[in-house]
Amino acid sequence: MSSTLERHAVAVGGTLVGEGPAVVIGGRVSLRAYRGESDAYEVLGERATLVEPYSAADLPAIAERADAVVVGSSWTRDIPLVRAAAGLGLPVVVERRPAAPLEEWLELADYCAREGDGQVLLCEGGRLDLGLMRAARAASGRPVLADVSRNAALSAAAVAAGADGLVVDSGAPAAGGAVGGAAGGAAKLGTYAGAKAAEPSKSGALEFVGPGSPAEPRQETSPASAMRAAEEAVTVVGALVRHEAPATLPECREAIDRVDAALATLLERRAALAGIVQRIKPVGGFAGRDLARERALVARMALRAPSLGEARLAPIMNAVIEAGLHLAEERSAE
Known part of the structure; x- marks a missing residue:
């Protein structure tokens, strides 16, 4: 060997x-x-x-x-x-x-x-x-x-x-x-x-x-x-x-493009799952938000992204959640 x-x-x-x-x-x-x-x-x-x-x-x-x-x-x-x-x-x-x-x-x-x-x-x-x-x-x-x-x-x-x-x-x-x-x-x-x-x-x-x-x-x-x-x-x-450890600006941009592609794929999947949750919950939409669960989610994410921390992750996840809720409302109205 x-x-x-x-x-x-x-x-x-x-x-x-x-x-x-x-x-x-x-x-x-x-x-x-x-x-x-x-x-x-x-x-x-x-x-x-x-x-x-x-x-x-x-x-x-x-x-x-x-x-x-x-x-x-x-x-x-x-x-x-x-x-x-x-x-x-x-x-x-x-x-x-x-x-x-x-x-x-x-x-x-x-x-x-x-x-x-x-x-x-x-x-x-x-x-x-x-x-x-x-x-x-x-x-x-x-x-x-x-x-x-x-x-x-x-x-x-x-x-x-x-x-x-x-x-x-x-x-x-x-x-x-x-x-x-x-x-x-x-x-x-x-x-x-x-x-x-x-x-x-x-x-x-x-x-x-x-x-x-x-x-x-x-x-x-x-x-x-x-x-x-x-x-x-x-x-x-x-x-x-x-x-990856890119050494040039083009390599850095290519690496960022790959990460962005992965993010987009995961966000689309998250939005689809959030739509299912909205159909299952007794109270859906913005009225049904569970803020305690969202804070716990951000805390768990901060363990995986310590350099960002809870303070930076919180507004990001709030935007993601709100985008998913708006999408669910639009689809329910169709």
């Missing part, structure tokens, strides 16, 4: 993975989908992000046009190909073989680091074991990716479990167990700063759903829908769970 416990960050296509915000990597190109019957240069186009070779013959094209090479889960025991891929001088994404234990996964990552330049990321795909992914991140110090191509509804859970990035299939044909690709063009990679909004639910709230939820989408979601789910997860959930 890796003894390297320091936190690492790996640059993939100009984006740092493993520090700061989580990222979305759109498009994993698997040349195995073409079984060696297509020219790798033509498949990759001008540039690609994560590329898995079919054979050693694909490696020159990958070295020239990819941002990172993928050691695929189906051939992690093909040591000659693993060694050759790791030696390209590119960042190496090491997928976990199905049912492989943590020790085997980390040992393979260490092997790739020794054969290459040390820039290695771990990737969990298929039926995601998020607990194992979290353990791999803690034990190795390496960045971890979660391939959510097969079930984008797990995007939020993956970020909450510590994923440094989400991989989303761009919808190219796949075969032989490969996870899709981005044939014919460069894939999208980058942090999502909340500049774009995911599509809202019918109630207007941005929602996440997970396995077992009545709203859980089919696993065969479109690439565009999967991308939106992944982007929203790294924005909203990432703002809550990722530690």
Whole structure:
């Protein structure tokens, strides 16, 4: 097992993975989908992000046009190909073989680091074991990716479990167990700063759903829908769970945008719950306010936000509560 416990960050296509915000990597190109019957240069186009070779013959094209090479889960025991891929001088994404234990996964990552330049990321795909992914991140110090191509509804859970990035299939044909690709063009990679909004639910709230939820989408979601789910997860959930230390004004503003997106999502959810309360209470509206409960709420919030304290939180929460009451009254009058 890796003894390297320091936190690492790996640059993939100009984006740092493993520090700061989580990222979305759109498009994993698997040349195995073409079984060696297509020219790798033509498949990759001008540039690609994560590329898995079919054979050693694909490696020159990958070295020239990819941002990172993928050691695929189906051939992690093909040591000659693993060694050759790791030696390209590119960042190496090491997928976990199905049912492989943590020790085997980390040992393979260490092997790739020794054969290459040390820039290695771990990737969990298929039926995601998020607990194992979290353990791999803690034990190795390496960045971890979660391939959510097969079930984008797990995007939020993956970020909450510590994923440094989400991989989303761009919808190219796949075969032989490969996870899709981005044939014919460069894939999208980058942090999502909340500049774009995911599509809202019918109630207007941005929602996440997970396995077992009545709203859980089919696993065969479109690439565009999967991308939106992944982007929203790294924005909203990432703002809550990722530690960031921005060093520049643009980075600070992007971090603030993510926090604001999370705030808006939570405020919308709070307003929806407050509306339910108003329908249940014997006396609703402003006449039914419980000021003692509101003071207790502010006191509890101050424990989580000591730098703001009760004096600053009280007017903020009063405005939030009054906005929710006004909204409830407007809806009841419709």
